[in-house]
Amino acid sequence: MLAKDMNTVYNDTKSIISAKDVSVFYGEKRALKSVSLDIPENQITALIGPSGCGKSTFLRCLNRMNDTIENCRVEGNITVDGQDIYAPHVDEVLLRARVGMVFQKANPFPKSIYDNVAYAPRIHGLAKNKDELDDIVLASLEKAGLLDEVKDLLNESGTGLSGGQQQRLCIARALAVQPDIILMDEPCSALDPIATAKVEELIEELRKNYTIIIVTHSMQQAARISQKTAFFHLGEIVEIGETEQLFTSPNDKRTQGYITGRFG
Amino acid sequence: MTDTQELKEKVSWVTDDAMEKLARRHRSERRFKRLGLSAIVIALVMLATLLVSIIGRGYTAFIQTTITLDVTFSEAIIDPKGARDHKTLKAASYRTLIREALRKEFPDVSTRKDLRALFGLISKGAVQEFRDLVISDPDLIGTTSSVELTASDDIDMFSKGYISRNVSEEDRRVKDIEIKWFDQLQSNNAIQTVFNKRFFTGGDSREPEVAGIMGALVGSLYTLLITFIISFPIGLMSAIYLEEFAPKNKITVLIEVNINNLAAVPSIVYGLLGVALFLNVAHMPRSAPLVGGLTLALMTLPTIIIAARASIRAVPDSIRNAALALGASKQQSVFHHVLPLSMPGILTGTIIGLSQALGETAPLLMIGMVAFIVDIPGGVTDPATVLPVQIFLWADSPERAFVEKTSGAIIVLLGFLVFMNAIAVLLRKKFERRW
Numbered sequence: 095m096l097a098k099d100m101n102t103v104y105n106d107t108k109s110i111i112s113a114k115d116v117s118v119f120y121g122e123k124r125a126l127k128s129v130s131l132d133i134p135e136n137q138i139t140a141l142i143g144p145s146g147c148g149k150s151t152f153l154r155c156l157n158r159m160n161d162t163i164e165n166c167r168v169e170g171n172i173t174v175d176g177q178d179i180y181a182p183h184v185d186e187v188l189l190r191a192r193v194g195m196v197f198q199k200a201n202p203f204p205k206s207i208y209d210n211v212a213y214a215p216r217i218h219g220l221a222k223n224k225d226e227l228d229d230i231v232l233a234s235l236e237k238a239g240l241l242d243e244v245k246d247l248l249n250e251s252g253t254g255l256s257g258g259q260q261q262r263l264c265i266a267r268a269l270a271v272q273p274d275i276i277l278m279d280e281p282c283s284a285l286d287p288i289a290t291a292k293v294e295e296l297i298e299e300l301r302k303n304y305t306i307i308i309v310t311h312s313m314q315q316a317a318r319i320s321q322k323t324a325f326f327h328l329g330e331i332v333e334i335g336e337t338e339q340l341f342t343s344p345n346d347k348r349t350q351g352y353i354t355g356r357f358g
Numbered sequence: 359m360t361d362t363q364e365l366k367e368k369v370s371w372v373t374d375d376a377m378e379k380l381a382r383r384h385r386s387e388r389r390f391k392r393l394g395l396s397a398i399v400i401a402l403v404m405l406a407t408l409l410v411s412i413i414g415r416g417y418t419a420f421i422q423t424t425i426t427l428d429v430t431f432s433e434a435i436i437d438p439k440g441a442r443d444h445k446t447l448k449a450a451s452y453r454t455l456i457r458e459a460l461r462k463e464f465p466d467v468s469t470r471k472d473l474r475a476l477f478g479l480i481s482k483g484a485v486q487e488f489r490d491l492v493i494s495d496p497d498l499i500g501t502t503s504s505v506e507l508t509a510s511d512d513i514d515m516f517s518k519g520y521i522s523r524n525v526s527e528e529d530r531r532v533k534d535i536e537i538k539w540f541d542q543l544q545s546n547n548a549i550q551t552v553f554n555k556r557f558f559t560g561g562d563s564r565e566p567e568v569a570g571i572m573g574a575l576v577g578s579l580y581t582l583l584i585t586f587i588i589s590f591p592i593g594l595m596s597a598i599y600l601e602e603f604a605p606k607n608k609i610t611v612l613i614e615v616n617i618n619n620l621a622a623v624p625s626i627v628y629g630l631l632g633v634a635l636f637l638n639v640a641h642m643p644r645s646a647p648l649v650g651g652l653t654l655a656l657m658t659l660p661t662i663i664i665a666a667r668a669s670i671r672a673v674p675d676s677i678r679n680a681a682l683a684l685g686a687s688k689q690q691s692v693f694h695h696v697l698p699l700s701m702p703g704i705l706t707g708t709i710i711g712l713s714q715a716l717g718e719t720a721p722l723l724m725i726g727m728v729a730f731i732v733d734i735p736g737g738v739t740d741p742a743t744v745l746p747v748q749i750f751l752w753a754d755s756p757e758r759a760f761v762e763k764t765s766g767a768i769i770v771l772l773g774f775l776v777f778m779n780a781i782a783v784l785l786r787k788k789f790e791r792r793w
């Protein structure tokens with residue numbers, strides 16, 4: 095009820111993703127219960143909530159990564175640009191090229207740094223020649239704030255980097271596809287404050303051209319960078335609102351409790 | 359006082375009881391280490407015993423006794439018409455030449471019985487060598503030169519010391535008179551031991567001194583080639599499909615259980631299947647590496663599938679997800695990422711399967727690869743035998759000289775295995791990635 099009301103209020107910009115009554119089941123277990131959420135275009139939407147409340151599950155619905163999980167069933171309706179992404183004729187491979195994802199745990203390929211970033215442009219044929227590919231790789235690494243650290247190590251293995259560097263490599267890898275929407279699942283959980291600041295800067299920067307949905311456990315981060323915040327609790331969305339409003343005067347007791355650190 | 363008391367309370371694990379527990383734990387750990395070490399030592403000792411006994415017995419197969427004789431290449435015997443054409447040279451009676459040379463060396467031998475014994479010093483296979491010599495160099499005809507001739511198996515055994523002089527004559531394969539000739543030849547420096555090239559280049563023979571391993575080696579190669587060509591792609595594709603694409607339901611579980619069971623089926627059963635399928639239904643040639651390879655492929659498939667599935671499963675899901683989230687198709691994620699990462703394991707499994715196939719005898723006996731075949735096979739449909747079957751055949755032969763050939767063949771088989779494993783190690787190195 096609450097969720098729907100809020101939607102109408104904050105729908106002033108065009109929403110690029112719209113989820114309606116989305117439920118997700120892992121076998122018999124219901125991980126998401128009729129979640130509805132509109133994601134505004136070219137804004138940063140933060141998903142917050144206690145561990146195990148279904149944030150990652152919701153994120154995975156948006157690029158159909160849940161399809162790869164055995165026994166996982168998604169109900170409800172999700173549209174990207176007004177198109178139902180679970181419609182039978184939709185190709186999930188194309189969808190995932192448009193909706194990029196950075197995972198909770200850094201997962202670089204055990205290949206060179208260059209090949210990690212160049213992989214997606216290669217399979218999608220985004221570069222006509224080696225020079226263009228080089229440009230894409232360098233630009234992506236630059237955007238992810240990793241270039242200075244690795245520009246002499248492009249042929250070294252991506253798995254030889256530190257945890258935080260790996261995470262930024264994964265961001266660079268996602269950017270190289272040039273998606274419209276980027277899903278980020280706690281991208282800064284392994285980063286030091288300086289690297290976090292860099293990534294946040296990057297996310298702000300990316301906002302001009304991309305729509306970003308970020309899962310975070312850091313209230314400050316959500317408050318700093320997002321325009322819209324959704325609070326998940328036990329598989330439901332308890333509250334959706336403009337970030338400033340949600341953090342300063344939450345409507346729900348549970349939201350208030352969570353953001354002030356009293357539970358969760 | 360109260361302080362120490364408190365401390366004691368807190369650090370309760372320095373009590374005698376706890377110390378005793380700790381000591382027990384350490385003792386148990388040391389005991390376990392020693393057990394492991396002794397297991398390794400026992401295994402190594404057994405391996406060393408095996409190698410020493412086989413090599414000690416088999417290395418003499420690689421050397422051969424020869425007798426050097428002055429042979430007159432009489433034109434009257436080889437080519438009375440002076441035509442020098444291939445046919446005449448091939449048909450000439452070289453045995454006579456050898457016999458003449460022996461008679462000349464020992465002029466005082468006269469009785470039929472003694473002459474037969476004298477002629478028996480030289481291997482029957484030497485005639486063939488002799489013919490090849492003349493055909494390759496017809497200018498020899500009319501000259502006299504000394505020629506190294508392969509000694510017969512008994513003389514070979516005697517010269518290598520396997521037949522003792524101290525045994526009474528009736529119990530001895532080599533009689534007193536032959537020993538006398540042998541000693542005379544030896545004092546003339548006519549007895550030599552040379553590298554037994556023929557063992558590595560020749561096919562099987564009834565005469566142990568000219569029997570070679572090449573036929574069986576080539577047969578094994580062809581057979582393994584067929585086994586690999588059939589079982590590797592099929593096994594790999596099955597593993598990929600079952601692991602990555604197949605839905606997990608009752609049918610796939612049933613398939614999985616059956617594959618595991620097939621890996622445990624005795625190999626002779628595969629031999630029967632091979633007979634029924636490839637010989638009786640498909641009418642493929644008997645004794646051919648093609649059929650042997652197909653039969654062994656049936657046997658190797660479950661091993662490859664199980665090994666490949668295990669190493670595909672060992673690739674973390676995060677890699678698949680990373681590829682899929684970048685918009686790679688399932689197939690791309692498998693072939694670009696999962697497969698290269700699991701290749702070392704798959705190759706190891708394949709080589710283990712092929713090594714098993716290399717040492718397999720029973721199913722090949724069923725499909726007739728046990729025949730006595732002299733020619734080196736020229737293709738996968740030629741009759742052939744394989745190394746383990748050759749070992750079996752030689753071990754079964756009554757001649758004393760086949761004992762060393764058997765061990766020699768085992769050494770070659772082990773060498774083949776080491777070679778295959780070396781390839782496996784190299785391939786693994788090539789595909790290995792640092793995580």
Ligand SMILES: Nc1ncnc2c1ncn2[C@@H]1O[C@H](COP(=O)(O)OP(=O)(O)OP(=O)(O)O)[C@@H](O)[C@H]1O
Pocket residue numbers: 120125143144145146147148149150151152163198
């Ligand atoms: N692959 C899966 N199979 C079965 N259940 C799952 C699976 N993934 C998640 N779940 C369940 O779904 C629920 C939501 O999980 P999810 O990963 O979405 O939580 P989250 O909000 O991302 O938590 P965190 O903040 O710890 O990452 C959890 O109860 C979890 O047990």
Ligand SMILES: [Mg+2]
Pocket residue numbers: 149150151198279
């Ligand atoms: Mg999560």
